[in-house]
Amino acid sequence: xxxxxxxxxxxxxxxxxxxxxxxxxxxxxxxxxxxxxxxxxxxxxxxxxxxxxxxxxxxxxxxxxxxxxxxxxxxxxxxxxxxxxxxxxxxxxxxxxxxxxxxxxxxxxxxxxxxxxxxxxxxxxxxxxxxxxxxxxxxxxxxxxxxxxxxxxxxxxxxxxxxxxxxxxxxxxxxxxxxxxxxxxxxxxxxxxxxxxxxxxxxxxxxxxxxxxxxxxxxxxxxxxxxxxxxxxxxxxxxx
Amino acid sequence: xxxxxxxxxxxxxxxxxxxxxxxxxxxxxxxxxxxxxxxxxxxxxxxxxxxxxxxxxxxxxxxxxxxxxxxxxxxxxxxxxxxxxxxxxxxxxxxxxxxxxxxxxxxxxxxxxxxxxx
Numbered sequence: 001x002x003x004x005x006x007x008x009x010x011x012x013x014x015x016x017x018x019x020x021x022x023x024x025x026x027x028x029x030x031x032x033x034x035x036x037x038x039x040x041x042x043x044x045x046x047x048x049x050x051x052x053x054x055x056x057x058x059x060x061x062x063x064x065x066x067x068x069x070x071x072x073x074x075x076x077x078x079x080x081x082x083x084x085x086x087x088x089x090x091x092x093x094x095x096x097x098x099x100x101x102x103x104x105x106x107x108x109x110x111x112x113x114x115x116x117x118x119x120x121x122x123x124x125x126x127x128x129x130x131x132x133x134x135x136x137x138x139x140x141x142x143x144x145x146x147x148x149x150x151x152x153x154x155x156x157x158x159x160x161x162x163x164x165x166x167x168x169x170x171x172x173x174x175x176x177x178x179x180x181x182x183x184x185x186x187x188x189x190x191x192x193x194x195x196x197x198x199x200x201x202x203x204x205x206x207x208x209x210x211x212x213x214x215x216x217x218x219x220x221x222x223x224x225x226x227x228x229x230x231x232x233x234x235x236x237x238x239x240x
Numbered sequence: 241x242x243x244x245x246x247x248x249x250x251x252x253x254x255x256x257x258x259x260x261x262x263x264x265x266x267x268x269x270x271x272x273x274x275x276x277x278x279x280x281x282x283x284x285x286x287x288x289x290x291x292x293x294x295x296x297x298x299x300x301x302x303x304x305x306x307x308x309x310x311x312x313x314x315x316x317x318x319x320x321x322x323x324x325x326x327x328x329x330x331x332x333x334x335x336x337x338x339x340x341x342x343x344x345x346x347x348x349x350x351x352x353x354x355x356x357x358x
Contacts, residue, residue, distance in 0.1 A: 018319065025320035033321050044325050055332040059339050066343035069350050076283050094280045101276060105269035108311045115259050217258055217313075224311045228304055234276075235300035239283055239292075 043218045047225045050178075054229050057171050058236055064163035073159035075238045079143070093238045096139050097230065100179075103132030104227040107220045114216035119193050122216060126190035129223060133183040140176045144169075171233060178226050189219045258313045268310045275299045275306075 015021055015034065025032050033041045065072055076089040083091065110125035147168070151158045154166040188205075197204065198213050279299045282292055309315040314322060 022319040022323060025318065032324070034318055036318060036321050041321065044321065048325055048328060051329050052332065055329065055335070059332075059336055062336070063339045063343040063346075066340065067346035067350065069347065069354060076286075090280065090283050094276070097276050097280075098273065101269070101272045104272070104307065104311055105265060108265040108268075109262055112259065112262055112265065221312055224307055227311075228307045231300055231303045231307065234279065235296050239279060239296045 037214060039214060039218050040221070043221050047221065050225065050229075054171075054174070054232070057167075057174065058232065061163075061167040061171060061237065064167055065161070068161040068163055070162075071160040073157060073161065073164045075240070078147070078159065079238065090238060092139065092143055093234065096136055096143075097234055099132050099136050099139070100227050100230050103129045103136070104224050106132065107223045111217045111220045114193070114198075114213035117199065117213065119196060119199065122213070123190045123194035126186050126193065126216070126219075130183045130186040130190065133179050133186065133223075133226075137176055137179050137183070140172060140179075144172075168237070171237060175226070175229055175233060178229070182223050182226050185219055185222060189215055258316065260310075260313075260316075264310060268306050271306060272303055275303050279303075 016024055024030065025034055075093075079091075079093050080087060080089040081091050082088075106125050107129045110122050110129060113121040113125060152165045152168070154169055156162045157165045192198065192202075192204070193213075193216065198215075201212075276299075279296060282295045282299075287295065308326075314325070
């Protein structure tokens, strides 16, 4: 019988908890994240690098906005919509926020169902998450088209500081790309779940060693991160 | 025999991880909706100045905290991972501080040379 290569199989002695455990984990001749699988640790480290990239974008936007001598366009008005003859400020962005939060909710439940090996529910919830994600991207396409029609360009806009356009397209464009990649990632994993790859321990792309439902949690980490970045963009770009 | 037993307990430990009640996720989902609504209302009622500034930041941090802690299961992860992931982004604040001082300097020089008021 070949023992599966599980991270927990490497742990023979009980380990201290708290700060003593932290020191023991990081000490020499140790695997730092003990019970955390490589897949999950690597996704976290990728997300950390992504945090720095989005951090740089938001800092660049902050510097541009602080250093400009012309007034910054009022996002509340720029993203307002006329709904049934009523002028509602920032409503489009608010709806996009609710859509993305809902996708995070369905994703969290998909992870839960995955660990309970309820593959139909997991696949359905992941598809619903992907659908919310696609809706978000669709609304962003509408938002971009509207702004481009109104004359917003990376080098200028009708309402003031030229840097508004460049930072807007840069930040929301990069976030939208992340959402799009996330939707594709979700669809790939949902298909595998639906087909039962993780019950039959089928080998394949993204499940290179053998199938267990942890990949659903790893996909979830990426998806929640996309929602997390939006929380910051919503606060700093749209509400500020 | 001993090996089989050890294997069985490992398997239990493995399937146990990051299993939390759906109710908790629904609660967080609801809280995120409420907090987003509050953020939106800050703009809707047109609050300005330090009040707007602090409310936006508070709601943002609460939302981010809920997502990372519960949805991303960080609250239940190993301390070694929590510190490895959460501490480095705090250093970005140093960068923020540097760029704040840089951009006020750029603004100052622009005002001096171009004479336009912000």
